[in-house]
Amino acid sequence: MSESATGSRVRQDVITESETERATRLVSRVSAIFGERVVGQDSLRVALISTMLAGGHVLLESVPGLAKTTAAQTLAGAVSGTFHRIQCTPDLMPNDIVGTQIFNYATNEFSTQLGPVHANFVLLDEINRSSAKTQSAMLEAMQEKQTSIGGEVYPLPRPFMVLATQNPIEEEGTYVLPEAQMDRFLMKEVLTYPTPNEEVEILELTSAGAFEDPIEHQPITLDDVQFLQGLVSRVYVDLSIKQYIVALINTTRGGGPRPLPNFHQHVRVGASPRGGIALMRVAQAVALQEGRTYVVPDDVKKLRHPVLRHRLVRTYDALANNVAPESLVDAVFATVPTP
Template identity: 70%
Template sequence: MTTATQDTITDAQHERARHELDRIDAIFAQRVVGQEALRTALVSALLCGGHILIESVPGLAKTTAAQTLAAAVSGSFHRIQCTPDLMPNDIVGTQIFNYGTGTFTTQLGPVHANVVLLDEINRSSAKTQSAMLEAMQERQTTIGGTVYPLPSPFMVLATQNPIEEEGTYVLPEAQMDRFLIKEVVGYPTPEQEIEILGRIQSGRQTAPITGTPVSLDEVAALQRLVDTVYVSEPIKRYVVDLIATTRLSGPQPVAGLGQHIRVGASPRGSIALMRVAQARALQDGRGYVTPDDVKDCRYAVLRHRIVRTFDALAQNISTESLVDAVFAAVPTP
């Protein structure tokens, strides 16, 4: 396996980025026990300026993680609890008529924050989901014909509960593709759960957060630094070949894969795979992407971009196993 040797980030930039990322990690660890994969996914999405979809059963610190991330970057935080009767104006904002002055005033909705937690997105109607996803894509809202830009950085953490179907609306694949990452959160280990109980009993879990948070300007600088992480031509070809293989047209097609994949990843998947790999490289203290960076983020980037066939669903073949088959078929540069 070969790796790129070109490093476009200076030692001073490496040191400053490492210091800022360590500060985020230290604050995150004060509120969330374990969940290293979730922390890495959240920071990666933040560095890429993307959004993240989190799937888990209730009670696994999703809200706590979102609040802590906002606190770690000195950002504003709003939580939106999705319900079937939630309307787009409840999220975006609305105009209110003042009878005293005879004029309208604009009331911005909770989407106008640096970190927005969209809790149980699959409980909101398709119309409301579309309004939120439009804000995610355009980074602005339109109220009464006036455009209101969203704050920068802007990041949405949407959650969905996989065990309940009553009163839910399935998030279409085309809308799921708008999320840079989909992370599946599992239960903590027994040791981690004991640590959680200890923190609750001692009051540490609700104690004020210590440490210096990263400023929004520093977050913007980190995002610009991700853009400079070097991606060699062989790595770009590797990413394209992987995505093409999910579409059953790669350099080495996988036998029988067409029976399990109905729709593969789009070019947005190629972009996401490269961008998240760049963020992973920066978090590891490197200014260049390696094949391992691409492999490490394969599930988070591709699990919601591959549509399985009915046969795959009937046989309970996981998307992750299909992703593994794709990566096994494409030669590593």
């Protein structure tokens, strides 16, 4: 490629000021709508919006009643997207999610009935209650962005985002989600209880019927979401930032520029290259939300826990001693020099 052609491509990829301003307005509207329906949970809001902008999927873990379903419905409504909720149970079959062929006796022909996975936003409630076979079918749809029914391929809507939930306190009737499958999720967000003041606000708004009122802000469109996703991929990532991310990922494997002593006693398997890609994509999404067209180290650090907590396979000793994955991630970030 000639130098002029290369220069043209670089100029074309530079995000303009008008594009940045439009992105800021769109993200602000989504955040405002989220705030109308979900009290507090700022980390959840940032995680969901960042996941959507990066074109990934998110795994939500919490005890029941912390507005996971409300947050998913609100996000779908904020971008004018279709929303389907799938309650996972042990007897849920792959066809119940993907779809199936139905024989019409009147015409002697098969017709295809698409499953609930064919929506812009799909909430998989209690994914760890479904069998491994059903989990695999869903994760295949997440990865391939398409389903296969009766030999025919049906593309999923764009954008497409899965929000899977799991309950950490229930074990009876659950199937553990394997680490290799959890790695498919861009982020794993762990929800916490609201503060007392936030809980009082929830009761006040419930008493006033505010959650039933129409949304005040105008939702954005699916085309706007695709514009934002295209913009995220154009956010500039300097070579030094990429080297920083690679150093972080290698440190989780026991290597890196400054290997952590005895780290292998806590972590059996570190993050894969997919973890590095996730760190970079999420950092680009964070930078865009901050109104910047380039990534800084703080963008990489901001969502380090949701991006990496489910990618570190802890040893039995670490599990027995209740060593939190977040503390291991912090140790990695503390030892790797910031560019």
